[in-house]
Amino acid sequence: MSVSAKLPNASGVKTLLPQMIAQKLSFILPLDYQDPAKGTIEVFARSLVHKDKQHQDLPWLVYFQGGPGFAAQRPVSHSGWIKRALAEYRVLLLDQRGTGLSTPVNATSLAHLDDVAKADYLTHFRADNIIRDAEAIRAILSPETPWTILGQSFGGFCVLRYLSVAAHGLKEAYITGGIPPIGRSADEVYRATFKRVLQKNRQFHQRFPDAASLLAALQQHLLHHQVLLPSGQRLTPPMLQLLGIHLGMEDGPEAVYYLIEQALLSTPSGERINPLFVERFGQMLDYNTNPLFSVLHEAIYCEMQPSNWAAHRIRAEYPQFDAAPPAPLLLTGEMIFPWMFDCFEHLKPLKGCAELLAQKTDWPRLYDTAALATNTVPVASAIYSEDMFVEMEYSLETAKQVANLKYWLTSEYEHNGIRMDGERILDRLIAINRGTSLR
Incomplete structure (x- = not known):
């Protein structure tokens, strides 16, 4: 396998950030590691080091x-989990294949x-190839030394996945809000998460007693008036329900409430949609x-079986x-429905391939339970x-299936806890891994 790396800034110029030095890295890697003849893609990463440790x-x-499908965060300040990490590491923010400044998928x-x-x-953009990319990059940046990962x-x-197939490349590993449901089907996953979403809806309405009436008024308006988003697509009640993805985030319920409470305007000519709402909804x-x-x-849950639009089918329950x-009107969560490929302008051209992927029966296995059971x-x-x-x-x-895994079970945070209190969370996980007291 041929792998190369290049610096887009040929002069070696580095970006200076508060207390940090950042550098852009770009790697040319195979699209398909089993068949390099299929060509290459570019995978981007940004390195960070504390200015006093460069x-x-x-x-x-x-x-x-x-x-999946999101770029690594763009560092702005010396804070959060990055601050804790830079106390002893160089950090590599990986734009996983298909995201950010890596060869795009759209x-x-x-x-x-x-x-x-x-x-x-x-099919080449799941966790299996993301980890192949990571190991190829490690062979360039840290060939003699295993590195630490945070997911x-x-x-x-x-x-x-890394622990399953390339544990030799790892010194330590940290996970926040992301242990996969090994042995559980996509159907089981969505059956459980729909229950969670119902719970979050109840909590949302308890906190904001007028949310139900606000949503009802907005639903009626959408049913009887054509409301167009900036992209030109018509906003429908099912699309409105997708805002529920924010109910599972710190500050998410507040963001949803403050949006819907200003969705409609009373004018001399009748009720009108607020342009501010339309703009922010899309954002x-x-x-x-x-x-x-x-x-x-849905493919992230699939091993030798199709998803067959699991969320859409389970929603009927x-x-x-x-x-x-x-x-x-109840809001939904992190679910993908086939009708979304008829509604969102940039999903429409992908409708046919999405259908094929939903029916794919031979997704490779992602996890090696025997390797995980003997993980060191x-x-x-x-x-x-x-x-x-x-x-x-x-x-x-x-967690019970992974040897040498310790966990901290807490009700203090929602799913995006690492963005809200990342310095404390990573510090605690490091202490757990090393058997030391918190700093």
Whole structure:
């Protein structure tokens, strides 16, 4: 396998950030490691080091972003988990293949392919190849030394894939809100998460007593008036329900409430939609901007079986989400439905390949349970008991299957805890892994 690396800034110029020095790295890697003849892709990563440690020989910590289909965070300040990590590591923020500054995946980049070719291409963007990329990059940046990894949400799924097939490349591993449900089908996952979403809806309405009436008024307006989003697509009540993805985040319920309370305006000519609402609604959903999330989300749960639009089928078991007025409009969560590929402008061209991927029966296995049962890499994980996206019971089931994994079960945080209090969370996980007291 031929792997190369290049610096986009040929002059070696580095970016200066508060207390940090950042550098852009770009790697040319195989699309398909089993068949290099299929061509290459570019995978981008950004390295960070504390300005006072730039000349020190520090170990690496690689960050795997959640998603799938989202780029690594863009560092702004010396704070959060990055601050804690930079106390002893160089940090590598990996734009997983298809995201950020890596070779993009979107309707435009795939426009030259038919549906079958698009689907075949996208099969190479799951955790298995993300970890192959990581090991190829390690062979360049840290060939003699295993490195440390941190995975948030789907990034935690990547961590367990790494432990399954390339544990020799790892010194330590950390997971926040992302232990995969090994042995559980996509149907089981969504059956559990729909229950969680119902719970989050109840909590939302308890906190904001007028939310039900606000949503009802907005639903009626959408049923009787054409409301167009900036992209030109019509906003429908099922699309409105997708805002529920924020109910599982710290500060998410507040963001949803403050949006819907200003959705409608009373004018002399009648009730009108607030332009501010229309603009911000689009900004709160990522389906147009991060299509890989929609196309491959259910596939992250698949091993030798199709997803067959699991969330869509399981939703039928919870008729509360489709009840007609005057029943309350309930918001949904991190679910992908086939009708979304008819609604979101940048998903429409991917509808055919999404259907093929939903029917794919031969997804390779992602986890080696025998390897995990004999794992020797220290692993520490934060499991959030109130997590709307990753079912706690399934995380605990998997944790029992992974040797040398210790976990911290807490109700203090929602799914995005690492963004809200990352310095404390990572510090605690490091202490758990090393058997030391908190700093």
